[in-house]
Amino acid sequence: MTRSDSTSDPTASFYRRIGDNRFEPTEHTQGAWREAEQHMGPASGLLAHALQTQYPRDDLQLCRISYEILGVISREPFEIEVEVVRPGRTIEMVEARMIISSRPAIRATGWRLATSDTAAVAGGGPAPMPGPEAWPNWDVAGFWSGGYIDSVDFRVDPASVPGSSRAWLRSDVGLVEGEPASDLATFTALVDTANGIAARQHPNRWAFPNIDLTIHYYRAPRFDDPARCWVGLDSTAIWGASGIGLTTTTLYDPSGPVGRAEQILTLRKLSDERPLA
Known part of the structure; x- marks a missing residue:
């Protein structure tokens, strides 16, 4: 795959901060179906960044993020609001909202849990996945x-078929211009791509956008090598007979499995005149 010249710029980012809680999306956020929309991937990464950096708790791990897509994610400046919904010493819920033109476009709720050493009883994880160097x-x-x-590098298992795919993804584009982001937020920004990787039909003929994204992390993703910020996706898409589908994904970082993701889909033939939202 040939990357655009702009993505080779180490200063490239998905967003620019233009106020305390206000952001401007760059061209690297452009969606796949509509040019004037943001892709859910960068938006979910930014909201994960907000969940971690506002009201931070270094003693708790962000282990579940549930995103509700409440409307069109327009590619225009927006605000992010964050609040602690359920405070606690060992269990806490935080909520972040992306507000576009005074309207909530995405709501993200995150559970944060206390961690402890349970290595002696750990088990039950999925089988390992070949590394990105194994696939073209x-x-x-x-x-x-x-x-x-255009901002993403893809390495896809040649044995992948429509509806079932394994892939590794990475991007040189940063999350917010001039700001460091955690490995978890950087990882999260690519997870929504799972639905596109596992597509059962060509997107020129069918629209199958997800209206939510739920990620469970039983281990926080980590990138020990900055040159190996790869996100592994083992995805399966089920399309039902009544216009609803489900994409299920096992998530990997270069060290192994880290969790799972689910996306519920609305299936529509593009010849239909019904709007997507």
Whole structure:
């Protein structure tokens, strides 16, 4: 896959901060179906960043993030609001909202839990996945397009078939210009791509956007090598007979499995005149 020249710029970012809680999306957030929309991937990463950096708790791990997509994620300046919904010493819930033109576009709730040493009883994880060096680059241009897609490198298992795919993804684009982001927030920014990786039909013929994204992390993702910020996706998509689908994904970092993600889908033939939202 050939990356656009802009993504080779080490200062490239998905967002710029233009106020205390106000942000401007860059061209790297552009969605796949509509040019004027943001892709959910960078938006979910930014909200994870907000959940971690506002009202921070270094003694708790962000282990579940549930995103509700409440409307069109327009590619225009927006605000993020964060509040602690359920404070606690060992269990806490935090909520972040992306507000676009005075309207909530995405709501993200995150559970934070206290951690402890349970290595002696750990077990039950999924099988390991071959590393990104095992699979070739995927020329995504024949399937997906948009500024966000152009910012991502794809390595896809050649044995993948429509509805079942394994892949590694990485991007050189930072989350917020001039700001460090945690490995978890950087990882989260690529998870929503799972639905596109596991597509059962070509997106020129069918629309299958997800209206939510729920991620469970039983281990915080980590990138020991900055050059190996790879996100592994083992995804399966089920399309039902009544216009509803489900994409389920096991998540990996270079050290092994870290959790799971689920996305519920609305399935629509693009010849239909019904709007997507």
